[in-house]
Amino acid sequence: RKEVEQDPGPFNVPEGATVAFNCTYSNSASQSFFWYRQDCRKEPKLLMSVYSSGNEDGRFTAQLNRASQYISLLIRDSKLSDSATYLCVVNAGGSARQLTFGSGTQLTVLP
Amino acid sequence: ETGVTQSPTHLIKTRGQQVTLRCSSQSGHNTVSWYQQALGQGPQFIFQYYREEENGRGNFPPRFSGLQFPNYSSELNVNALELDDSALYLCASSLGGTSSYEQYFGPGTRLTVT
Numbered sequence: 001r002k003e004v005e006q007d008p009g010p011f012n013v014p015e016g017a018t019v020a021f022n023c024t025y026s027n028s029a030s031q032s033f034f035w036y037r038q039d040c041r042k043e044p045k046l047l048m049s050v051y052s053s054g055n056e057d058g059r060f061t062a063q064l065n066r067a068s069q070y071i072s073l074l075i076r077d078s079k080l081s082d083s084a085t086y087l088c089v090v091n092a093g094g095s096a097r098q099l100t101f102g103s104g105t106q107l108t109v110l111p
Numbered sequence: 112e113t114g115v116t117q118s119p120t121h122l123i124k125t126r127g128q129q130v131t132l133r134c135s136s137q138s139g140h141n142t143v144s145w146y147q148q149a150l151g152q153g154p155q156f157i158f159q160y161y162r163e164e165e166n167g168r169g170n171f172p173p174r175f176s177g178l179q180f181p182n183y184s185s186e187l188n189v190n191a192l193e194l195d196d197s198a199l200y201l202c203a204s205s206l207g208g209t210s211s212y213e214q215y216f217g218p219g220t221r222l223t224v225t
Contacts, residue, residue: 044216
């Protein structure tokens with residue numbers, strides 16, 4: 001079983017749609033959670049951290065359920081520029097604080 | 112932009128050769144992590160350097176090695192290249208010794224092994 005599993009995608013949605021991505025993680029000791037965005041052939045960029053209380057940044061809302069080991073990302077009013085691969089990322093703590101990535105979910109927003 | 116730079120941008124090597132990739136961290140960051148991203152996959156952790164010492168290692172063989180310099184820049188060395196080493200190599204800069212777990216990535220080096 002992969003440490004971080006995401007919806008396989010791809011997701012193709014019209015502009016203005018609401019889209020949700022889900023992710024589960026296997027390590028219950030995980031301490032920090034993130035969503036990164038990666039454009040084609042570019043580096044991952046931090047989209048937002050995810051907190052237990054849930055957090056929102058404009059059109060983006062992230063939720064964390066520690067009991068279910070589940071993370072979600074909701075994008076409202078999708079824009080063409082939201083087209084990218086969305087990576088669910090978990091940090092298991094420890095001295096190295098290395099990030100464990102899911103395989104990513106590809107989103108294409110259509111005009 | 113993150114302020115993290117990597118060189119070279121692209122590289123083509125032959126199986127069995129050795130390669131060195133370089134990374135300059137964001138100003139003020141003392142930690143560099145290296146990741147390998149194969150096509151269609153998420154990045155996988157190779158190792159991390161904090162204050163010039165290796166601070167953790169993923170499931171990669173010893174032919175993957177690294178260094179961190181006093182200015183916190185870093186190198187990734189790969190010996191005896193194999194075809195499966197073809198990937199995007201990413202370095203990520205962060206501030207160790209704090210409560211922050213956020214890491215910021217450079218543009219990557221795309222390595223092709225033929």
